[in-house]
Amino acid sequence: xxxxxxxxxxxxxxxxxxxxxxxxxxxxxxxxxxxxxxxxxxxxxxxxxxxxxxxxxxxxxxxxxxxxxxxxxxxxxxxxxxxxxxxxxxxxxxxxxxxxxxxxxxxxxxxxxxxxxxxxxxxxxxxxxxxxxxxxxxxxxxxxxxxxxxxxxxxxxxxxxxxxxxxxxxxxxxxxxxxxxxxxxxxxxxxxxxxxxxxxxxxxxxxxxxxxxxxxxxxxxxxxxxxxxxxxxxxxxxxxxxxxxxxxxxxxxxxxxxxxxxxxxxxxxxxxxxxxxxxxxxxxxxxxxxxxxxxxxxxxxxxxxxxxxxxxx
Amino acid sequence: xxxxxxxxxxxxxxxxxxxxxxxxxxxxxxxxxxxxxxxxxxxxxxxxxxxxxxxxxxxxxxxxxxxxxxxxxxxxxxxxxxxxxxxxxxxxxxxxxxxxxxxxxxxxxxxxxxxxxxxxxxxxxxxxxxxxxxxxxxxxxxxxxxxxxxxxxxxxxxxxxxxxxxxxxxxxxxxxxxxxxxxxxxxxxxxxxxxxxxxxxxxxxxxxxxxxxxxxxxxxxxxxxxxxxxxxxxxxxxxxxxxxxxxxxxxxxxxxxxxxxxxxxxxxxxxxxxxxxxxxxxxxxxxxxxxxxxxxxxxxxxxxxxxxxxxxxxxxxxxxxxxxxxxxxxxxxxxxxxxxxxxxxxxxxxxxxxxxxxxxxxxxxxxxxxxxxxxxxxxxxxxxxxxxxxxxxxxxxxxxxxxxxxxxxxxxxxxxxxxxxxxxxxxxxxxxxxxxxxxxxxxxxxxxxxxxxxxxxxxxxxxxxxxxxxxxxxxxxxxxxxxxxxxxxxxxxxxxxxxxxxxxxxxxxxxxxxxxxxxxxxxxxxxxxxxxxxxxxxxxxxxxxxxxxxxxxxxxxxxxxxxxxxxx
Numbered sequence: 001x002x003x004x005x006x007x008x009x010x011x012x013x014x015x016x017x018x019x020x021x022x023x024x025x026x027x028x029x030x031x032x033x034x035x036x037x038x039x040x041x042x043x044x045x046x047x048x049x050x051x052x053x054x055x056x057x058x059x060x061x062x063x064x065x066x067x068x069x070x071x072x073x074x075x076x077x078x079x080x081x082x083x084x085x086x087x088x089x090x091x092x093x094x095x096x097x098x099x100x101x102x103x104x105x106x107x108x109x110x111x112x113x114x115x116x117x118x119x120x121x122x123x124x125x126x127x128x129x130x131x132x133x134x135x136x137x138x139x140x141x142x143x144x145x146x147x148x149x150x151x152x153x154x155x156x157x158x159x160x161x162x163x164x165x166x167x168x169x170x171x172x173x174x175x176x177x178x179x180x181x182x183x184x185x186x187x188x189x190x191x192x193x194x195x196x197x198x199x200x201x202x203x204x205x206x207x208x209x210x211x212x213x214x215x216x217x218x219x220x221x222x223x224x225x226x227x228x229x230x231x232x233x234x235x236x237x238x239x240x241x242x243x244x245x246x247x248x249x250x251x252x253x254x255x256x257x258x259x260x261x262x263x264x265x266x267x268x269x270x271x272x273x274x275x276x277x278x279x280x281x282x283x284x285x286x287x288x289x290x291x292x293x294x295x296x297x298x299x300x301x302x303x304x305x306x307x308x309x310x311x312x313x
Numbered sequence: 314x315x316x317x318x319x320x321x322x323x324x325x326x327x328x329x330x331x332x333x334x335x336x337x338x339x340x341x342x343x344x345x346x347x348x349x350x351x352x353x354x355x356x357x358x359x360x361x362x363x364x365x366x367x368x369x370x371x372x373x374x375x376x377x378x379x380x381x382x383x384x385x386x387x388x389x390x391x392x393x394x395x396x397x398x399x400x401x402x403x404x405x406x407x408x409x410x411x412x413x414x415x416x417x418x419x420x421x422x423x424x425x426x427x428x429x430x431x432x433x434x435x436x437x438x439x440x441x442x443x444x445x446x447x448x449x450x451x452x453x454x455x456x457x458x459x460x461x462x463x464x465x466x467x468x469x470x471x472x473x474x475x476x477x478x479x480x481x482x483x484x485x486x487x488x489x490x491x492x493x494x495x496x497x498x499x500x501x502x503x504x505x506x507x508x509x510x511x512x513x514x515x516x517x518x519x520x521x522x523x524x525x526x527x528x529x530x531x532x533x534x535x536x537x538x539x540x541x542x543x544x545x546x547x548x549x550x551x552x553x554x555x556x557x558x559x560x561x562x563x564x565x566x567x568x569x570x571x572x573x574x575x576x577x578x579x580x581x582x583x584x585x586x587x588x589x590x591x592x593x594x595x596x597x598x599x600x601x602x603x604x605x606x607x608x609x610x611x612x613x614x615x616x617x618x619x620x621x622x623x624x625x626x627x628x629x630x631x632x633x634x635x636x637x638x639x640x641x642x643x644x645x646x647x648x649x650x651x652x653x654x655x656x657x658x659x660x661x662x663x664x665x666x667x668x669x670x671x672x673x674x675x676x677x678x679x680x681x682x683x684x685x686x687x688x689x690x691x692x693x694x695x696x697x698x699x700x701x702x703x704x705x706x707x708x709x710x711x712x713x714x715x716x717x718x719x720x721x722x723x724x725x726x727x728x729x730x731x732x733x734x735x736x737x738x739x740x741x742x743x744x745x746x747x748x749x750x751x752x753x754x755x756x757x758x759x760x761x762x763x764x765x766x767x768x769x770x771x772x773x774x775x776x777x778x779x780x781x782x783x784x785x786x787x788x789x790x791x792x793x794x795x796x797x798x799x800x801x802x803x804x805x806x807x808x809x810x811x812x813x814x815x816x817x818x819x820x821x822x823x824x825x826x827x828x829x830x831x832x833x834x835x836x837x838x839x840x841x842x843x844x845x846x847x848x849x850x851x852x853x854x855x856x857x858x859x860x861x862x863x864x865x866x867x868x869x870x871x872x873x874x875x876x877x878x879x880x881x
Contacts, residue, residue, distance in 0.1 A: 169723035194725035248657030
């Protein structure tokens, strides 16, 4: 089964990219592939991840270990469950520092204090255990942990899901500030488009493991090209707008085990025509700086069918 | 700890009422208290309260009529389902019923005994036995239905059956009590029983018929009386549960994975004895499922929750809630776990059902955007209190309370062109165990001022932070003395006068950046220390700005005459 297929994007230094889509559309899988952290039953079958001229898919396990956390780090989904409950947070943040930077414990402790203050937690709280923190605070700890080794890219996987609106705003503000201060590149994964509207320069919309549309945030939100993006943008209630029920996209997310033929979105698409069921559109430029995978736009090529790869576990 | 305190609102028939607030502010607790899934310690939940009764209730509460308490209780007894005094039935009423039993005793036993004095022979036994059966029946029927028992629809039947047993045990108990009746014979319970049945089998047979009839009838009469006086309680609450329903937050957790869709939806029908006939149940289940948008129903009934998508699961939850045709539904974050593209469909479905079945919703959500599109009226809660209440336009478009304003400002806008200035509150909501004094919101409020309830601890903390920043030279000890005063001690050799003057200046300079300093009323030197007294404060009452629109904030001035504040 192809959980993620035909995903392609680029990220400049200091840029924030939003990866949006419904649950089960492959956002997290994409993120984990970037760090080569896929579980044992997952595999990158083909493709390349170019990071500073190096293809991360091809480098050895030993090398990728050096890159992980030091160059690319991740804020895992679900701050509630990602921290080890039996170790205090200072130890947990210090762990990657000691592993990667070959520093002694005192220096690591010092760095932990700096990191905690960076994310707005008193440095004296490093001896506290995860259960002593609230949800928002734990998320801050996760962010401190991701920043432990001064990475270049931080992947934030649903950093504000399950948090209150106010805490959500606090965390987003913090991420935004850190990005500016530390010149980070960031990949923000979320199912909530409105979170991206305010933080990311670029967004990529995913559906059914495929990329539907990539472009500048403002453009994508104001003039969505792909019917799925149009549906998503229309599905958000706007508190500053009219009191009308937002539009919905009828139907359910397709199963990835048995994906629909042709374009994955065609069973829910109101513009679908015969070509959509027969062939799969590739991600192509539809207007300058904007790529979409939809046959509604002339010049969108078909995906050349790939021979089915059979993997032995 | 009070999770919810002083919350009062009314939901009109056919309305969507939204409770909005951060997690832990007591929204869900309020919702559950409404359905009596948790019992409120005090206060009332009225259901189907006629408007004139409600007006009377309000008048009685506001006025000082001498018999107000009793009259309020009369209304509460009738319409409130958090009326908890049902267990303490009036002693007078209990005495009345026991008197009735005594009368029955006289009729049942006394009359045959009287007759026995006149007519000798077999009839005496018959009379005694019939009297005993009547006595057993009435005693059981009355006592078994009086408080503190919690009656159900089955109570009379159970009591009738029990009375047969009691009647059969009666001769044995009698023999135990008066062994003289069987002189010399060893006590032998089955023997006594057999003797009595053998000696007067016709009378015993009659007794077996009379006792359950008496018990059932007495129980029914007492229960009918209770229902009248206790209003919604006891017997009626169970039937009321059919009309009030809950849709849970998480469709992945709230459905039993071992039950099929059919079992989930039919369970309320079976439990509440709405239908017995399997075909009828199947038809009702199919109808609920189709109403909830699972068409054709036949395709879904035999599926299990893991075979459904998130949206379909939530539809099953809705179908189960609809099966009993409720009037009032508490929807606790029904779409927060669903994907955006599915969310609208579920909301649309809920709104369609409101039209179709005349439902009333209490919608609990943390998402102001949802409240905006759905609600007729909104109440914003903070730490267990309502801070603002009004129609959706009033609350969302013209928020008055600083908390509501901040909440609205942080709702992300899906349109990147409309960036608004966000007011991000500091910190997190305080623990409900340790509620701030005065206005609960003041420690996080961006516009808090003197009257909002600064406590000595907060002021001392702010002064300590100034002092540790080196802004208060010569002061070495800062201590909250009691709730209204802070004592500052000086380093040796520093004069109190000079230190107090510096302090005054620092406080007045930093009042706007460190709001807690606004709580300082007076700085005065007393001997070798400086005494800081705090402003007096008051908890802001919910001020009525118009019909149905109320705000609890000191910054809001009531429209006409000043409402007296509750001073602490």
